[in-house]
Amino acid sequence: xxxxxxxxxxxxxxxxxxxxxxxxxxxxxxxxxxxxxxxxxxxxxxxxxxxxxxxxxxxxxxxxxxxxxxxxxxxxxxxxxxxxxxxxxxxxxxxxxxxxxxxxxxxxxxxxxxxxxxxxxxxxxxxxxxxxxxxxxxxxxxxxxxxxxxxxxxxxxxxxxxxxxxxxxxxxxxxxxxxxxxxxxxxxxxxxxxxxxxxxxxxxxxxxxxxxxxxxxxxxxxxxxxxxxxxxxxxxxxxxxxxxxxxxxxxxxxxxxxxxxxxxxxxxxxxxxxxxxxxxxxxxxxxxxxxxxxxxxxxxxxxxxxxxxxxxxxxxxxxxxxxxxxxxxxxxxxxxxxxxxxxxxxxxxxxxxxxxxxxxxxxxxxxxxxxxxxx
Numbered sequence: 001x002x003x004x005x006x007x008x009x010x011x012x013x014x015x016x017x018x019x020x021x022x023x024x025x026x027x028x029x030x031x032x033x034x035x036x037x038x039x040x041x042x043x044x045x046x047x048x049x050x051x052x053x054x055x056x057x058x059x060x061x062x063x064x065x066x067x068x069x070x071x072x073x074x075x076x077x078x079x080x081x082x083x084x085x086x087x088x089x090x091x092x093x094x095x096x097x098x099x100x101x102x103x104x105x106x107x108x109x110x111x112x113x114x115x116x117x118x119x120x121x122x123x124x125x126x127x128x129x130x131x132x133x134x135x136x137x138x139x140x141x142x143x144x145x146x147x148x149x150x151x152x153x154x155x156x157x158x159x160x161x162x163x164x165x166x167x168x169x170x171x172x173x174x175x176x177x178x179x180x181x182x183x184x185x186x187x188x189x190x191x192x193x194x195x196x197x198x199x200x201x202x203x204x205x206x207x208x209x210x211x212x213x214x215x216x217x218x219x220x221x222x223x224x225x226x227x228x229x230x231x232x233x234x235x236x237x238x239x240x241x242x243x244x245x246x247x248x249x250x251x252x253x254x255x256x257x258x259x260x261x262x263x264x265x266x267x268x269x270x271x272x273x274x275x276x277x278x279x280x281x282x283x284x285x286x287x288x289x290x291x292x293x294x295x296x297x298x299x300x301x302x303x304x305x306x307x308x309x310x311x312x313x314x315x316x317x318x319x320x321x322x323x324x325x326x327x328x329x330x331x332x333x334x335x336x337x338x339x340x341x342x343x344x345x346x347x348x349x350x351x352x353x354x355x356x357x358x359x360x361x362x363x364x365x366x367x368x369x370x371x372x373x374x375x
Contacts, residue, residue, distance in 0.1 A: 005030070005234055006037050008044040010051065021061075022047045025113045036240035046106025049080050062120045065111055065127040068104065068156040075100045076158075097158035104156055130155050167324045167353040168193070168317040175307035176300070183261040184282055185299060190258045192315055195249050196322030196340055199315045200293045201230050204239030205278040212256045223248045226256050230341060237277070237290040243341040250339075323351035328358055 001007070007030035010022035025047070026040045053074050054061040064071075076093045095103075108128050114120030129152035173193045180186040191202050209229040211221055221229075227250045232241035266272050271288030272280045279291045296315045304312040323336050336352070337345040 007031075008037065008041040010044050010048045019051065021114065021119060022051070022110070024117075025110050028113060029109070034244075037234075037238055038240060042102065043106040043109060046103040047110050049075065049103055050107045050110070052080055053078075062111075062114065063124070065124045068107070068127075071107075072100055072104070072156060072158060075103055097160045100158040101160065104154070104158075108154060128155060129153060166317060167320040168313050170321070170325075172307075172309055172313050173318065173321065175309060176303045176313060179303045179306040182283070183258070183265040184279070185303070187255075187258040187262040188279065188296065188299065189303070189318070190255050192318035193321055194255045195228065195251055196319050196326075197230065197249070198242060198319060198341075199296045200239045201241050201341075203237060203277075203279050203291045203293050203296065204233060204235050204241060205230075206233075206276045207278055208276065210259065210278060212251065212259055226251050226253075235277075235290065237292045239290070239293055241341075243343070245341070245343070247338065247341050320351050320353060323348060324353045324355070327352050328355045 007026055009026050010019045011017065012019050022044070026044055029035045029043055030037065030040045050071065051061055053059075053071050054064050056074075057064075057067075057070070059067065075095050077091060079094055111120050111124055111128060115122050115125055131152055173189065176189050177186055180189060188202065191197055192199075197205075205228065209231060211219055211223065211228065212226045213219070214225065216223060216227070227248045229246060229248050230241055230243075231246045232244055234240075266280070266282055269280075269282045269287055271286075272282055273288075275288050275290065277290035281287050281289050281291065300313055300315050319340070323340060326336050326339065327333075331339075333345040333348055333352075337343075337348040340348055340351065342348050
């Protein structure tokens with residue numbers, strides 16, 4: 001765009017021009033709703049698959065929502081082109097349930113947006129969502145209001161196996177640190193493990209966000225002690241802070257020390273000195289360019305192999321470790337939610353994985369109360 005902002009769209013394969021309905025929707029997502037460029041990329045892929053299926057099956061995309069069950073089967077066994085779909089006994093799926101549900105979510109958003117514009121019949125909403133109310137819920141689950149509350153549940157969803165992300169064990173974090181061969185990589189590991197940042201938040205940090213001083217008042221900041229700021233911005237590397245609300249995250253001396261060591265290493269690269277991004281390419285071209293979010297996945301894959309961690313450690317597992325360690329140290333859920341950038345403390349519950357020793361101690365406390373124990 002003239003402003004420098006970017007978004008993904010869907011092109012007509014014959015004329016190589018944007019498909020009007022898809023392009024309008026994706027611009028609305030990017031600029032009307034202020035979503036990340038990566039979100040438009042995910043939605044664009046979903047809409048492109050839906051339009052391809054409609055073309056292959058000779059269906060009108062505005063009224064095909066009632067056949068999303070067939071679309072799900074097509075997603076499972078088709079590569080997403082105009083070629084024939086062959087699915088017999090023993091055929092391996094092309095896409096798993098998680099990917100299918102991601103595509104369905106994008107398609108629902110696309111069609112629902114069309115109903116708001118009048119380009120898609122309003123009846124399509126009832127084909128996408130099952131509308132219910134809270135009359136059958138227990139009284140304690142209805143809330144305090146006297147009126148009915150309605151909710152919409154997606155009608156089409158592939159069953160997924162619930163595989164929650166586990167925390168990285170302290171021993172795994174130490175193994176990753178030992179596997180690091182430079183100060184930048186050690187800083188990244190500690191940044192995720194000791195500050196709980198998301199992958200995109202880490203690579204989106206600017207040097208102005210780093211307030212590793214005892215008194216930041218000289219910087220115009222009222223937050224006491226060493227800390228860093230997480231701010232949503234449009235970044236050239238595609239980094240995007242998930243929360244709209246900026247937050248300050250206190251840091252400890254280990255992270256401050258790691259940053260000092262990285263700053264010295266970073267300064268040896270002349271191209272890096274001119275970049276305002278904290279995490280930049282220091283060892284390979286393009287030198288001085290900000291690291292993209294996917295680079296952290298590659299880094300943790302290398303570190304995991306080098307450390308001999310068979311299952312590997314994903315960057316997000318360190319965020320879970322940070323939240324769990326804070327809880328083990330006595331932090332309240334509202335404090336953890338603020339540190340993680342969650343709008344509601346309930347969102348932080350899935351990040352809390354009590355230390356096994358703390359669970360054992362809880363069981364032993366119960367056993368100590370048994371009749372006749374200790375007499």
